[in-house]
Amino acid sequence: SDILVKNQSELESAIKTVKPGDAIVMANGDWRNIEILLETNGTAKSPITLRAQQKGKVTISGESNLRIAGNYLNVEGLVFKNGNSPTSEIIAFRKDSKKLAYNSRLTEVVIDNFNGPERNNVEAWVVLFGRNNRVDHCQFINKRNQGVTLTVRLDTDESAENKHQIDHNYFGYRQNLGSNGGETLRIGTSHNSMKNSQSIVEYNYFDKCNGEHEIISNKSNQNTYRFNTFFECKGTLTMRHGNETWVEGNVLIGNGVAFTGGIRVINEKQTVINNYCEGLTGNRFRGALTIMNGVPNSPLNRYVSVKESNVTNNTFVDCTHIELGAGNDKERSESPQTSTIKNNLFYSNGSPQHFGVYADLSGISFENNVVNKTTTFPSKTGFKVEDVKLNTLPNGTKCAKGIGAEIKEAVASKENTGVKWYSKNTESTEKANIIKAQPGLNTLFDAVKNSKSGDIIELTDGEYNHTKVIHLSHPITVRGTKGSIVTFETNNLFVIENEGGLRLVNLTIDGKISNDSPLNAVITTSKYSMNKNYNLFVDNCTVKNLTANNFFNFFKVATSTFADTVSITNSSFSKISGDVLALNKEGDEIGIYNAETIIIDNCDFTDIEGAAIIFYRGGSDESTTAGYMTINHSEFKNVGLGKKNASKAALDLVGLQNLDIKNSIFEKSSAIKMLLTVGEPKAEVHHNVFNQSSDFEIKGEGFSEKENSKNIASNTKVMGDDKLSIGRK
Amino acid sequence: SDILVKNQSELESAIKTVKPGDAIVMANGDWRNIEILLETNGTAKSPITLRAQQKGKVTISGESNLRIAGNYLNVEGLVFKNGNSPTSEIIAFRKDSKKLAYNSRLTEVVIDNFNGPERNNVEAWVVLFGRNNRVDHCQFINKRNQGVTLTVRLDTDESAENKHQIDHNYFGYRQNLGSNGGETLRIGTSHNSMKNSQSIVEYNYFDKCNGEHEIISNKSNQNTYRFNTFFECKGTLTMRHGNETWVEGNVLIGNGVAFTGGIRVINEKQTVINNYCEGLTGNRFRGALTIMNGVPNSPLNRYVSVKESNVTNNTFVDCTHIELGAGNDKERSESPQTSTIKNNLFYSNGSPQHFGVYADLSGISFENNVVNKTTTFPSKTGFKVEDVKLNTLPNGTKCAKGIGAEIKEAVASKENTGVKWYSKNTESTEKANIIKAQPGLNTLFDAVKNSKSGDIIELTDGEYNHTKVIHLSHPITVRGTKGSIVTFETNNLFVIENEGGLRLVNLTIDGKISNDSPLNAVITTSKYSMNKNYNLFVDNCTVKNLTANNFFNFFKVATSTFADTVSITNSSFSKISGDVLALNKEGDEIGIYNAETIIIDNCDFTDIEGAAIIFYRGGSDESTTAGYMTINHSEFKNVGLGKKNASKAALDLVGLQNLDIKNSIFEKSSAIKMLLTVGEPKAEVHHNVFNQSSDFEIKGEGFSEKENSKNIASNTKVMGDDKLSIGRK
Numbered sequence A, B: 001s002d003i004l005v006k007n008q009s010e011l012e013s014a015i016k017t018v019k020p021g022d023a024i025v026m027a028n029g030d031w032r033n034i035e036i037l038l039e040t041n042g043t044a045k046s047p048i049t050l051r052a053q054q055k056g057k058v059t060i061s062g063e064s065n066l067r068i069a070g071n072y073l074n075v076e077g078l079v080f081k082n083g084n085s086p087t088s089e090i091i092a093f094r095k096d097s098k099k100l101a102y103n104s105r106l107t108e109v110v111i112d113n114f115n116g117p118e119r120n121n122v123e124a125w126v127v128l129f130g131r132n133n134r135v136d137h138c139q140f141i142n143k144r145n146q147g148v149t150l151t152v153r154l155d156t157d158e159s160a161e162n163k164h165q166i167d168h169n170y171f172g173y174r175q176n177l178g179s180n181g182g183e184t185l186r187i188g189t190s191h192n193s194m195k196n197s198q199s200i201v202e203y204n205y206f207d208k209c210n211g212e213h214e215i216i217s218n219k220s221n222q223n224t225y226r227f228n229t230f231f232e233c234k235g236t237l238t239m240r241h242g243n244e245t246w247v248e249g250n251v252l253i254g255n256g257v258a259f260t261g262g263i264r265v266i267n268e269k270q271t272v273i274n275n276y277c278e279g280l281t282g283n284r285f286r287g288a289l290t291i292m293n294g295v296p297n298s299p300l301n302r303y304v305s306v307k308e309s310n311v312t313n314n315t316f317v318d319c320t321h322i323e324l325g326a327g328n329d330k331e332r333s334e335s336p337q338t339s340t341i342k343n344n345l346f347y348s349n350g351s352p353q354h355f356g357v358y359a360d361l362s363g364i365s366f367e368n369n370v371v372n373k374t375t376t377f378p379s380k381t382g383f384k385v386e387d388v389k390l391n392t393l394p395n396g397t398k399c400a401k402g403i404g405a406e407i408k409e410a411v412a413s414k415e416n417t418g419v420k421w422y423s424k425n426t427e428s429t430e431k432a433n434i435i436k437a438q439p440g441l442n443t444l445f446d447a448v449k450n451s452k453s454g455d456i457i458e459l460t461d462g463e464y465n466h467t468k469v470i471h472l473s474h475p476i477t478v479r480g481t482k483g484s485i486v487t488f489e490t491n492n493l494f495v496i497e498n499e500g501g502l503r504l505v506n507l508t509i510d511g512k513i514s515n516d517s518p519l520n521a522v523i524t525t526s527k528y529s530m531n532k533n534y535n536l537f538v539d540n541c542t543v544k545n546l547t548a549n550n551f552f553n554f555f556k557v558a559t560s561t562f563a564d565t566v567s568i569t570n571s572s573f574s575k576i577s578g579d580v581l582a583l584n585k586e587g588d589e590i591g592i593y594n595a596e597t598i599i600i601d602n603c604d605f606t607d608i609e610g611a612a613i614i615f616y617r618g619g620s621d622e623s624t625t626a627g628y629m630t631i632n633h634s635e636f637k638n639v640g641l642g643k644k645n646a647s648k649a650a651l652d653l654v655g656l657q658n659l660d661i662k663n664s665i666f667e668k669s670s671a672i673k674m675l676l677t678v679g680e681p682k683a684e685v686h687h688n689v690f691n692q693s694s695d696f697e698i699k700g701e702g703f704s705e706k707e708n709s710k711n712i713a714s715n716t717k718v719m720g721d722d723k724l725s726i727g728r729k
């Protein structure tokens, strides 16, 4: 029978007395700060259920979590939001390491942004232990901090050969974590990767799961991934450890979005069959198909070589990179062996198709693969060019007759996964307002205080002075005239707090009356952890006289913060005693960094005692895209020569993976320092003018310099690669 | 007449309509989130007063501050507590840079722990602008973050020759800031230091104002400091900039407390007369009397040479250091000139009296100074030894006939300064309880949750497992038997939050079941700023198996945190993949650091892949004592050799000022690295045994090594400087 419970003590009593076949019904409403331990036993015929009175009307908030321990237990219809778990798991299929769950089910449960504030604390949302458990029709959105969204653990023998089923779940938006630990689904750990798991993952929808390289990280034997859809995910289904994985009938749609990836093969006896990939753009470890090189006699936590694996009857439409023998280096020196790539279709509507060959591929048998346009093949045999006709199936995938994939099954979609009664949207759709602020004391502060997400604050000509720091807990735009002068007596003008963001347009920012403090910066991030990524845009601004102290920065980040984009365009920076962009606060050598995309376009930097940009990403982690910086049509004059400039550089860049400096002028400045580290960094410096004695100090590989002009008269006109004059446009 | 106001709008209306001679009376109660602008004008005969209905019964809390602008305005009887200012000033004698206060008075106002959360944000409590203002009988206690407690600013001509009076105030406890910016009182800035200020600071009591080197930082001309009492202050009255300072009749009592200082002379035409110093122990810049060397043609922000200055008729009783020509270096190369030191008494009851001579003193005329015990004098003439008799005056100071000081005036005391109606105590006096916790899941977590400040949690034999992190917001002790085993699945076991502290006694801490996370540490500080200093004591504990991840630390601090003491005694650490003590998170090169006193006594460290201790203090600031580390009778075996040990050292110590490593064994470990920086660091390494190839890597000066034994058979018995065997006792 149904037992309606209205509070924690009723719930706890009910759990003590519930009988097989009963349902404990949690009353509609918000259950705050509740740790539920559903420890009891149903039977196969008469399970015990814990459910919401009405699906979606029971929310679990505050410091809360759920543990399921015992046999034949079902949990249905709860929503976890507005809180976080006091432990590192929200929903665990165990009480503790000894008491696990079996034959139990989590269904139609929603977890939405139930994250602790610490970006780099490891928290898992759903953790499966025991055997024969099922997670289905659940909806997981806005995971923001470290730790896998859903994971199967095989810590003890009680969790081996578990045959869990994970199906029809909606794995929603997961932001770029900028670190390892951003997997959406993981089965096993390296330590337990030689155990058989036998989990089935099917009919799930992965929607922009962008945490890191691995959307799925398979780390045990005999798992099946089938009929899942991956929509614009910046990562891959990775067979990281473990053998005998079956990957069938998945649909991976990239839509040409950068860094979208496909299927990555490592280890032995892997099967990749009848999968459909379209519009995937990722390369290297994010290729549409990546076959890795391995480590001879690999330890459990490194790379077992590919053997006895087959990639058969898959279709790749407009996928730009197929990577074979990827990651070949001193350690990963063993090429794929005794494997086949057969009956696959590589189809292009015009986009390039690169077959990257990084190792000896004689261990792969290529057979009867078809390409519709000529390209450079990785093998002399096993490829032919044919004028293939594609038909679009009712489920949206395309197929050709007799070659590649044909997805007959229903395809997992945003509509047929997760729950019907909870939104899958994560973006606000409110309309922005314009708020006008007059010159005076703290008027911009007051305007921001009265703003809401996305609002635009408009300034007129005149001086805006501040004795208060402007904290931004939602994104705003501040837009002035060129006569809008913003000054501040405080250490900082703006602090971007968690959930905040900033766009500055047409302003003059003058540090002339600022406090003399070593912490001065016009803009900082929160000094606390920000679990949400932010953006900073500065356009058509003038920043000057940041000299009240020796260490006056323009923008300075704190640890545990991450910018999707920092973009500085059409702006001038002059007389600055510190750094312009200090993006270097992750000192732990574990591959964490502070900003993904950094754009400097049409800017000038003059009389900067510190560096124009400091970027730091330490360690040798390979889980992230790790920084993408472009500097174009900009001018650096007398930059980086101050005595207190610890970096001793105009640009000090450690661990960036992608760097393009072009069409710019460097004059009487300190050198550009780069430390090119792990992976395959690309640092291109071209079509610049260097009028200074010291140009570069480079360590590591991946640097290319071309068509730079050195020590030429400053009135000499030099053209950039875009036919415009070098320097500001 | 009196105008009683009960809320913000009544207060604001009253300010608009108030007439000379009126008093605006704030109703008793808590005024939360209120920014008061008292902008109006009284007259000399009829001032306008803003006062509490009853003194001490009106509190200002939350995000609040007070500005006074206009003429003849008085503020009386308010208490600022439980909040902080939304600007960087709590009470300012101005509206903005144009509208200042004149002839106004702040009296019997209390500010107690009204600090923002950010330790390193610069906030001033009371800022005087304008002219002829008075701050008297106020009470300022528990200033915790950066920024001066009370300051006089001379930014514009309207604030010059200001003749402010600061008297009978109680400047209460100010903790060691561990950074520059911890001054209690400052008059002027280097930029304005050649302006005449003419402020008078008299009859104030400074009680343990330990923020930094400068209790008082004089930075303008013609100020007077007289009849103040400095009680156990770890700093000095410093004539940092500006000339014609008059320092008379002050009483400085050190009571033998470490780092207590006296009067420091820099610049020209300074007068130090009839002051009484007793029991001051500081040296170098904290001598009982320090005369600095100067910089030839010094810029405003450096050191102007001492000229035409007189130190006359002062008494020093049991003060250990008189420092003459202090700070002499390449830059500060100019010795004192045309100055006299005359009629002073240096009296010892047996404690040593060092006259430190750091430069040519021929520019100082020494005349008729008296010493009661023979010592090494700084000059051949001008000193004589006499058997002086001291008489104790009713005010507690001592004097001798015809020599030194005689303090006739009333002496400022804890009783006759500040207010009568608010406590001057800052320590809790509540009695500690003992809370017993049984073995099991999260039982220690639960016990801590139910504890209060100072409580002792007692564990029995057995395993205490944790899936929750224990956050400490008040100090506690956890005391076990040796059979109390504490384990944790989380990244951290303890987090010391602001106002927290931890003492661990008789525990075994085992990392065997901890999460695999790069952020693992048994204990961390808050990841947020802590504005209060904390302590960590570990005694008789065993810590092992911190190996779940490559970077598993025992204790790891965050930026903007500061430990008064980290003490590890009688404990064993083994199998640790990271560092034992990671005290290195202040990466900005501005002299900030993370811990003052670090004690390792009778401990062993075995198989530690990271460093045993990392300490970092960057930059060249000289405002702090900057780290005091002792390592005694400890053993380091296989420490610091892990591949991921970024420090490549067993001990990696940057910028420590005092280091004593003795009676210890270093075996098969990485080297001890030291970077000895600014000031006069002392690093002594003596009576140790080194059984390893690499002993030290030292940069900088101040290192001394003696009586260490190298590469001897491990069964050879070597005795320490205390006659005990080297190694653990």
Ligand SMILES: [Ca+2]
Binding pocket: A180, A181, A182, A183, A212, A214, A217, A623
């Ligand atoms: Ca990963």
Ligand SMILES: [Ca+2]
Binding pocket: B180, B181, B182, B183, B212, B214, B217, B623
């Ligand atoms: Ca100072």
